[in-house]
Amino acid sequence: MRTTASFLRILGFSVFGYILLDYVGTTGETSIFIEKPWMWVLFGAIILFYIAGEICVAALKGVLYKTLSPEAKQRYDQREAQEREKEFRWVKEKYRKSLGSKAIEEEHEIILDHNYDGIKELDNNLPPWWVYMFYGTIIFAAIYLIRFQVFKEYNQAEEYEIAVAAAKLEIEEWKKTAKDLVDINTVTFLADASDLNAGQSIFKTNCVACHKEDGGGGIGPNLTDPNWILGGGIKNVFKTISEGGRDGKGMIAWKTELSPAEMAQVASYVLTLEGTTPLEPKAPEGAIWVDPNAPEKGAPEIQEVVSDSTTVKITMNQ
Incomplete structure (x- = not known):
């Protein structure tokens, strides 16, 4: 039985199911799997149900296979072999091309003339992915050279200072809401x-x-x-x-x-x-206890209030 295809189907179903549940169920910024941990149980149950289905189908195929005649089994095996050959043909082809090597049947075309004690050497090309990566490093180096050596955009010291300044701003913003950073020197009365x-x-x-x-x-x-x-x-x-x-x-x-x-x-x-x-x-x-940081009281202020024919002096403490 084609276990690779079954595994990929289970993996694809799991990923798709997770994304679907998270997209449909999440209402805010926090994932539904964090807001409602029981969703993991539901998600796990769905995956286990799907895996059980795959196992039952495979078991049923095995039972039916045993009932076939020898000729039918042979035809079935040939058909399975052809299907396996077709599986991931595009991926296998791309992988083979990425290696830049010749098939075993074609290796005679790239055998070098010399040999060492009967050991012959193949003149394989470098893998295309390696060649492209090497070209990419050349392009990156050229851009880097022009940007920082010709135009002098900024140097490492300036980049460090910019990063430190940005980090300090982030730390200050974080401290505004990080109450657990409070200590004897920074504690203030909380009036909320x-x-x-x-x-x-x-x-x-x-x-x-x-x-x-x-x-x-x-x-x-x-x-x-x-x-x-x-x-x-x-x-x-x-x-x-x-x-x-x-x-x-x-x-x-x-x-x-x-x-x-x-x-x-x-x-x-x-x-x-x-x-x-x-x-x-x-x-x-x-x-x-008197707060040493409290504002000092000023000298008494004397005001005169005239009421009818009586003058009253009132002392106002500041």
Whole structure:
């Protein structure tokens, strides 16, 4: 039986089926095989069904072949041999021509006169594909020489600088959306509702055992007052979450459990608890934290407001 043809039919059916399912089923930029992994099961089932069909047809042919008479088997074998000879004739012919060699029956035309201990040598031509590739390298070299040596388009150093500049721009664009690159030096307060909601979820999962759900404090300190043991502000809170609290009695370091983005989210959520009213607030610990980067308060501004016959001086703190 012609197993090569069967294999190619299965391969062609598989490729065509994959492309068809992907084209028909994909609605966005992501392939349907990624959006819906169960499609692989469906695709595999279809391929297995097709392979089973090929096997059944081959088995049926084998059964029928056994029922033929010797003369019919001979005719069938001759017909199969002719069909195999026709298979991929065009491919075989192109392959033979690409080698640039002579058929065995024609080798006598290219045998050289000399021989070595009875070993004769054929004067075969170089394979055409090799010759064409060699000509292509000559053309490429000529174009390269004119472009870079005659017209001086750019040199390797300039090409490197252009590539580095383009790569830096791509890195900066990538950093804008790569939240997991955040660290103690680059972390900022995340005010988006999605980030704060994510931080709240992380807090409820990991922090309520020590700080209570409303942040009032238990084993850990109260997070709703302005007092901080290791400093307030997004950078200090992020560092405390990442590296842990005081040695021996502080909380554990969460950098092995949470990603940098998650630590930034929960740190931002913790800062929103300040000023809220918990049910059972723990006594303040640490010192009131003042942001050193906050704008300085100016001198009191005194304004006079005249109401009827009374002048009232109001002090406006900036």
